[in-house]
Amino acid sequence: MATNVWEASQALASQGPILPLYRAENGSCDCGQACASPGKHPRTKRGLHEATSDPAVIAYWAQIYPVSNLGLRTDGLVVVDLDGEEGFESLARLESKLGRLPRTRVQRSRPYHEHRLFKQPPGGTLTSSTVGLGNPEGLDLRAGPGAYIVASPSLHPSGRRYESDDYPILDLPLEWVAVLRKRREPRQRHELRVQDLLFGQDTAYGRAALLGETEKLVSARLGHRHAQLNASAFRLGQLVPHYLSVQTVATQLPQVAVLAHDFDLRECSRIVNGGMAAGMQYPRKPR
Secondary structure, three states, rough: OOOOOOHHHHHHOOOOOEEOOOEEOEEEOOOOOOOOOOEEEEEEHHHHOOOOOOOHHHHHHHHHHHOOOOEEEEEEEEEEEEEHHHHHHHHHHHHHHHOOOOOOOEEEEOEEEOOOOOOOOOOOOOOOEEEEEEOOOOOOEEEEEEEEEEEEOEEEOOOOOOOOOOOOOOOHHHHHHHHHHHHHOOOOOOOOOOOHHHHHOOOHHHHHHHOOOOOOOHHHOOHHHHHHHHHHHHHOOOOOOOOOOHHHHHHHHHHHHHHHOOHHHHHHHHHHHHHHHHOOOOOOOOO
16 A cells, blocks of 8 residues: 555545545644634635646645645545544444445554545435434444545554555445435424423333433533533434423433532533424424
């Protein structure tokens, strides 16, 4: 395998537009600044907009950026990005519902970190959103011209190189496409009614969902806890009034946030009430 990215650049450009990226080694990025994504952000001023398959432009980049990483813009692709053991566990749960993903081209940076490349379905309607999959932990999508991946043989900040096999890139299975497309359809808003506020009931399904959301909230990382509180309130609001009551969500979720993270109760109640009200406008239908 070529270790000089520019030796591999023409073959990579046959898969899609490419762009030069800064490189990082031992966690330090050669952009000269402290950055959140060492070795992963574009060198070019216009970033993704300058990605190209033009051999002349690529040859020019090779001269002015002799030491570089390369990005592959995901035109015509859907890339399943697995990050750590959590990502593989999330994938296993999704495959149990949607069917196994076929063996396709895989790129690895280190153990339990993979890019699985699939072709976009006809129409190219999929994006990088994982909402249709339930926003699984450790699993992201990179899809369409608005995204890119760091491509082999670029250097990972750990010092290892990205490595890609030679499997053909296969179509994303239709079962997965259907789920991802479905969530892109406009949701039907629901007019809030007094009955929703007064007569919601707690069911076994609702209590299990509440437990699941409180576990996510308790384990949320610093800097993500308020966002998780809002997201959990939204998802539980979707279960009102058929699976949970307003009172249950409005009292128990803020209490968990206060006990787990020493949040201010008044602020938690404000976040929960707002998230829950938004979720109630898009309720889950009774089973």
